[in-house]
Amino acid sequence: MSEWPKEPKQLGKEHVRYDGPIKVSGRAKFASDIQPGGWLYGMMLRSKWPAARIVAIDLQPALRIPGINAAVVANDPPFIVRFYGQEIAAVAGVSKQACLDALRAIRVESEPLPFVVKEEAALSNASPHVFENQPNAGVPRVLQVGDPNAAFQSADKIVEGFFQTSVQLHHALETHGNTIQLNDDGLTCWASTQGISGVKDSLADNLGVPLDRVRVISEFMGGGFGAKNGAGVEGGLAARLSKEAGGKAVRLMLTRFDEALAVGNRPSSFQKVRLGAKRDGTLVAYQLDAFGTAGYASGGMTAAGGGGAGFPAPYIYQVPNSRVQQTTVAINAGSARAMRAPGHPQASFGMESIVDEMALALSMDPLELRIQNDPSEIRRQQFRIAGDRFGWKAKYRSPGASSGPVKSGVGCGGATWGGGGHGSEAEVQINPDGTVEVRCGTQDLGTGTKTLIAIVAAEVFSTETSAITVRIGDTAFPASGGSGGSTTAASVSPAVFDACQNALRDLSVASGLADPRGTNWGPATSRLRINPVVARGRWKDGLSGHGVGGVQMAEVAVDIETGFIRVNRIVCVQDCGLVVNRLAAISQINGGIIMGLGFALYEERIIDAATGVVLNPNFETYKLPGIADIPEIDIFLQDMPERGVIGIGEPVTVPTAAAIANAVSNAIGKRVTRLPISPAQILVLVGKVPRIPVGAPNGQTGA
Amino acid sequence: MVSALGNAAAVAQSAEALDNQKPVGPGPTKLVLQVNGTRQEIAVEPRETLLDVLRNRLQLTGAKEVCDRATCGGCTVLMNGQPIYACMKLAVEMEGQEILSVEGLGDQKNPTRVQRAFIECDALMCGYCTPGFVMSLTALFHEKKNPTQAEIKKACSGNLCRCGTYPHILKAAQKVVESG
Numbered sequence: 001m002s003e004w005p006k007e008p009k010q011l012g013k014e015h016v017r018y019d020g021p022i023k024v025s026g027r028a029k030f031a032s033d034i035q036p037g038g039w040l041y042g043m044m045l046r047s048k049w050p051a052a053r054i055v056a057i058d059l060q061p062a063l064r065i066p067g068i069n070a071a072v073v074a075n076d077p078p079f080i081v082r083f084y085g086q087e088i089a090a091v092a093g094v095s096k097q098a099c100l101d102a103l104r105a106i107r108v109e110s111e112p113l114p115f116v117v118k119e120e121a122a123l124s125n126a127s128p129h130v131f132e133n134q135p136n137a138g139v140p141r142v143l144q145v146g147d148p149n150a151a152f153q154s155a156d157k158i159v160e161g162f163f164q165t166s167v168q169l170h171h172a173l174e175t176h177g178n179t180i181q182l183n184d185d186g187l188t189c190w191a192s193t194q195g196i197s198g199v200k201d202s203l204a205d206n207l208g209v210p211l212d213r214v215r216v217i218s219e220f221m222g223g224g225f226g227a228k229n230g231a232g233v234e235g236g237l238a239a240r241l242s243k244e245a246g247g248k249a250v251r252l253m254l255t256r257f258d259e260a261l262a263v264g265n266r267p268s269s270f271q272k273v274r275l276g277a278k279r280d281g282t283l284v285a286y287q288l289d290a291f292g293t294a295g296y297a298s299g300g301m302t303a304a305g306g307g308g309a310g311f312p313a314p315y316i317y318q319v320p321n322s323r324v325q326q327t328t329v330a331i332n333a334g335s336a337r338a339m340r341a342p343g344h345p346q347a348s349f350g351m352e353s354i355v356d357e358m359a360l361a362l363s364m365d366p367l368e369l370r371i372q373n374d375p376s377e378i379r380r381q382q383f384r385i386a387g388d389r390f391g392w393k394a395k396y397r398s399p400g401a402s403s404g405p406v407k408s409g410v411g412c413g414g415a416t417w418g419g420g421g422h423g424s425e426a427e428v429q430i431n432p433d434g435t436v437e438v439r440c441g442t443q444d445l446g447t448g449t450k451t452l453i454a455i456v457a458a459e460v461f462s463t464e465t466s467a468i469t470v471r472i473g474d475t476a477f478p479a480s481g482g483s484g485g486s487t488t489a490a491s492v493s494p495a496v497f498d499a500c501q502n503a504l505r506d507l508s509v510a511s512g513l514a515d516p517r518g519t520n521w522g523p524a525t526s527r528l529r530i531n532p533v534v535a536r537g538r539w540k541d542g543l544s545g546h547g548v549g550g551v552q553m554a555e556v557a558v559d560i561e562t563g564f565i566r567v568n569r570i571v572c573v574q575d576c577g578l579v580v581n582r583l584a585a586i587s588q589i590n591g592g593i594i595m596g597l598g599f600a601l602y603e604e605r606i607i608d609a610a611t612g613v614v615l616n617p618n619f620e621t622y623k624l625p626g627i628a629d630i631p632e633i634d635i636f637l638q639d640m641p642e643r644g645v646i647g648i649g650e651p652v653t654v655p656t657a658a659a660i661a662n663a664v665s666n667a668i669g670k671r672v673t674r675l676p677i678s679p680a681q682i683l684v685l686v687g688k689v690p691r692i693p694v695g696a697p698n699g700q701t702g703a
Numbered sequence: 704m705v706s707a708l709g710n711a712a713a714v715a716q717s718a719e720a721l722d723n724q725k726p727v728g729p730g731p732t733k734l735v736l737q738v739n740g741t742r743q744e745i746a747v748e749p750r751e752t753l754l755d756v757l758r759n760r761l762q763l764t765g766a767k768e769v770c771d772r773a774t775c776g777g778c779t780v781l782m783n784g785q786p787i788y789a790c791m792k793l794a795v796e797m798e799g800q801e802i803l804s805v806e807g808l809g810d811q812k813n814p815t816r817v818q819r820a821f822i823e824c825d826a827l828m829c830g831y832c833t834p835g836f837v838m839s840l841t842a843l844f845h846e847k848k849n850p851t852q853a854e855i856k857k858a859c860s861g862n863l864c865r866c867g868t869y870p871h872i873l874k875a876a877q878k879v880v881e882s883g
Contacts, residue, residue, distance in 0.1 A: 016822050016823060016825060017822065017825060017827065019830070020821070020822035020825075020827065021811035021812075021814060021818075021822060022811050023827050023830030023833050024805075024814060024818040024821045024822055024827065024830075024833055024834075024837055025765075025805065025806070025808065025809060025810050025811050025814060025818060026763075026764070026765020026766070026804070026805030026806050026808075026834040026837075027765070027806070027810065027811060028830055029764065030764075030767075030831065032764075032767070032768070033758070033764035035759070035762060035764075041759075095748070095751070095755075095759070096751075096755060096759075097748050097750055097751060171865055172829075172831075172865055173767070173769045173775070173777060173829070173831040173832050173863070173864070173865050174767070174769075174829070174831045175769075220829075220830065221829065222767070222829045222830070222831030223828075223829040223831060223865050223866060225865075253768075255771065256769065256770040256771060256772075445829060446827075446828035446829025446830065446866050447828070448828070583825045584825065586825075587825050587828055587866075587868060587871060588828075590867050590868070590869070590870045590871065591828060591866045591867030591868065592867070593867070594867030594869065595865075595867055618770055618772060618774060619770050619774035619775055619863060620772070620774050624863050624865060625867070625869075626860060626863060626869075627856050627859045627860060627862070627864075627869045627872065627873070628856050628860055630869045630870060630873075633870055
């Protein structure tokens, strides 16, 4: 088993980003910035029907538009589209304006079909079927542990609740898409992706190009969050357009509107939860009956997500007797994809809400109830550390206790995540002039992978990170796999460490110097003459770990006159094994918390039941957290270097929404049951919205 | 009431003035742009936005197309020192205006103090929104030497970041303030 240095000089320190200068100066070329000579603009035509039989597509009028070089159909008619926004055709031309004209010119003959876009409606027998002759509701997954019926009978307290979470969109700022050139020599793809290897495999397979003729490059990419794993329908269409346009490169990036329709989302959840406990606070019985939608299909299967709308339950706390039933229901909407900690934020919201209800029923401090029932020693410790930093004991008051119209409240929640490493490979080249190049077929989603590679290499060679050249994001380099499930740091760091150690050993042999580092570096490398040292390395057991906890606490202020919620402070205590770059780790944690804040308060894809159209496909109406929404964030990063490198991207987004929801409930003295927590929900909960009695004429409000 | 009528008359007059202008297009129109201190002579369709022209005709891809309708700030450039959404301006409107894009600030080796603060505070992750934030804050610091936290937030209120770098962007801005 390999081991990290006990007294590292680079690992765990604060390092600025390797590609900071090129990014802040606007010189970084993302997939959407690549412009090979003679490149064409690509755009897609999407279904305006939530369900329809596409009978015929006439591309000829589009091809007659000046400046249009190619047009292709997504499928040969007849075929059925099952959501508003499904791909129908694509065009390539010399400008965006020409493409817009061409898309308008395409003639589509269609027969609209009945559709359903609401989960509850889709469950009904009378509902239109998303797939013919197939029920919308999948076979429920049922899991029983122990004897829940007997345990509920023996419980001193039972609490119940019904909790909902909405469909959340990834909305990476760089949209999905690629610049692709397909000619007789082969295929080159500049992709905005989390997995260059996956894109290579899918394009080769889709287009029948041999793997040795496919190269995928992703030097810079503008965010993924789980939704950018394959080449996508858009990748296949861009390649076919390039071929049809005589081998000219085609840049086909989705529009912001497209992002809300067809390239993934976090499934919704509707959770009926029941929890039983003994008088002393011991949880004994749990029951969950849940459903949710992952869109028309069951959701993309990825390294990090199993597809469907299911989630882990009972979440993190030990309940010896449980019955869990979960159903994924199809609707006429775009399919889900893995989204940052798939399933966990939904699971966390339902569980942490009902645990808070139980604490109230038992007249216990919710923090103490959690510590009592949490089987993870690390997380129990984190709850205590967070409580001290936050000042929980002084701040926690009974629900709705604050006076005046602006109510303050506190809440907390915990997380778990696996992560861990997989078989990444890397290659190191030490040149005769002493320079070092590390090559790895991974990609940097903004997590700081390039920086991490430079840190590990600098550690082994006893040099500074500025002395290392890092090359990633190219399938010409040793394969490293996709970046998902918080596995990249734990996969790449060991592979680079191994490659550097092998290179150091080879340099020692080639130079005849026992330790070629430090002042020996120049003399050793100068003896290499024409042959640089090139060494490979592979992920090895012992350098990475898996399984982290994480606890967050939130303090909020809620104006019960307007329903406006202000998150004032978040405390986060997070373990992640051996920290490689403290600065980037803090950035990741900030990012996870802020995305969790969006899930808690703002983010919800809304589809109109009458038309099947997504009503908020842009940032005017789908609100992302902005700079003014950001609370004070206090992070305590627990160092556990003996556990090796563990990823951190996902666990940190899990408990934020639950902690905020509990804090809001604590503030107003009413249980929040639905995310996002809109001002309207607050006003309803505090009784500020006039109710209209059944049967009352319009315009007359009741008491 | 009188002033409302006066306004209506003014609007009617300017509409009439517009009607009397000779329309350009629909084909490419010759255009002279002043971008990053360089004179650029190009032919563009009148319906092309400043953002499209910067990115696709001048290869200045620092400004990003993220939403294409003035909600994210990814395309922020400065027009005569004022931050604007390049996606919301037609290129033909930009004649006679001084346009500054991120490429007109420092390069990798010579970053401006705003850019350097972004690097040092790790105020970027994927980096897609970064040029937009850099431009918004550059405009702010041109205008004010010691902006308050509230002014910094206001200057960035038209920019979105999905990676969640906001806390570090605030730190970077603070660093610029402290560096004087």
